[in-house]
Amino acid sequence: MRKRFGIWSLVLVSLLELGLCGSGLAFDKVKFAVISDPHISIPQQKGVSDGYKLGLKTVMLTESVVAELNQIPELKFVLLSGDLTQDAEPWNIDELRRILDGLKVPYYVVLGNHDLSRVPHEKKDQPVTLSKYTVAGAFIGHSGGMVPGMTYYTHEVDKDLVLVSFDTSRAQVFVPEAGLNDFGGKLDVGQLLWLEEVLRKNQQKTVMILTHHSLVPWGEGDQNNHNSWGWFRLDNSDEVRALLKKYGVKLVFSGHRHISTRYQQVDDMYHFVSPSIATYPMRYTVYEMTPEELSWEAKNIPAPPEVWDLARRNFLADKWWRGPDHPDTPEGNRKYLDFYESPATMTGKMTYK
Numbered sequence: 001m002r003k004r005f006g007i008w009s010l011v012l013v014s015l016l017e018l019g020l021c022g023s024g025l026a027f028d029k030v031k032f033a034v035i036s037d038p039h040i041s042i043p044q045q046k047g048v049s050d051g052y053k054l055g056l057k058t059v060m061l062t063e064s065v066v067a068e069l070n071q072i073p074e075l076k077f078v079l080l081s082g083d084l085t086q087d088a089e090p091w092n093i094d095e096l097r098r099i100l101d102g103l104k105v106p107y108y109v110v111l112g113n114h115d116l117s118r119v120p121h122e123k124k125d126q127p128v129t130l131s132k133y134t135v136a137g138a139f140i141g142h143s144g145g146m147v148p149g150m151t152y153y154t155h156e157v158d159k160d161l162v163l164v165s166f167d168t169s170r171a172q173v174f175v176p177e178a179g180l181n182d183f184g185g186k187l188d189v190g191q192l193l194w195l196e197e198v199l200r201k202n203q204q205k206t207v208m209i210l211t212h213h214s215l216v217p218w219g220e221g222d223q224n225n226h227n228s229w230g231w232f233r234l235d236n237s238d239e240v241r242a243l244l245k246k247y248g249v250k251l252v253f254s255g256h257r258h259i260s261t262r263y264q265q266v267d268d269m270y271h272f273v274s275p276s277i278a279t280y281p282m283r284y285t286v287y288e289m290t291p292e293e294l295s296w297e298a299k300n301i302p303a304p305p306e307v308w309d310l311a312r313r314n315f316l317a318d319k320w321w322r323g324p325d326h327p328d329t330p331e332g333n334r335k336y337l338d339f340y341e342s343p344a345t346m347t348g349k350m351t352y353k
């Protein structure tokens with residue numbers, strides 16, 4: 001009897017160390033999907049075209065992914081990790097809301113750097129853009145995510161499974177040295193205080209983070225700020241990771257980087273990045289999670305072959321997204337494709353350590 005008690009004590013201690021036990025997690029298996037960066041722009045908008053982002057196809061592609069998600073049995077919810085619209089235009093917000101409301105399951109969004117008002121500058125003729133508070137307000141509704149007056153939120157998406165959604169956006173100002181709008185992000189002081197309070201209250205539950213900007217770099221260019229790529233990562237990502245680690249958070253999902261599904265383990269946390277709906281390789285990801293493990297599968301968004309050809313051609317023709325290691329040579333193209341398609345991580349499974 002004493003021996004049996006000893007074994008069970010060991011099991012209990014191990015589970016507590018993993019942060020997976022606490023008062024007992026109620027969800028035993030949950031299936032969800034992550035979609036990202038739809039950059040919705042209705043084709044009727046002046047100046048919309050198919051470039052690296054397939055501006056004219058964003059509505060069709062997002063409708064297509066919603067239709068496919070509706071066919072997945074036992075799907076519990078959908079996460080959307082930001083860059084909802086081209087640039088927070090009112091008609092694009094309405095269009096995205098219409099499309100997402102076609103989902104049979106609840107969905108939860110975060111704001112990206114494209115989902116707030118743009119500060120006008122002399123070099124660009126740009127349409128009306130809205131305040132991020134207005135954009136966030138459009139997503140208050142049936143899902144129980146966004147709440148009035150806030151641009152970030154927390155919500156228990158399943159029993160003892162808590163989603164924490166960041167607002168990493170900051171003013172969309174033109175930066176002459178970079179030749180583009182600031183696409184970086186930061187978690188401000190008020191949100192850090194809010195986050196710690198949320199984490200403190202949910203220590204006995206599983207917490208997953210949804211953020212547009214990543215908390216880790218995904219390549220050398222991100223690390224070295226090539227093409228201002230340091231802006232793919234939160235400015236204060238070290239500080240945020242330290243706070244999440246303190247409370248044993250295991251899972252972080254981000255977008256913004258427009259590479260295929262990939263993950264890395266940093267600070268005892270699993271960081272996943274999600275591909276864009278609107279740029280090659282247009283994909284979404286389905287996850288299955290238990291309190292002990294996570295498996296996933298990245299899938300191509302259903303689209304006609306000519307749309308795939310166009311996406312790939314425009315991807316290969318682009319200079320800015322190539323990065324320092326991917327020159328326009330056969331070998332450079334192979335590495336460029338490998339980096340963005342990430343074929344080795346189309347499917348995966350891991351046990352929390």
Ligand SMILES: [Fe+2]
Nearest residue numbers: 037083256276
């Ligand atoms: Fe994006």
Ligand SMILES: [Fe+2]
Nearest residue numbers: 083112113256
């Ligand atoms: Fe972004």
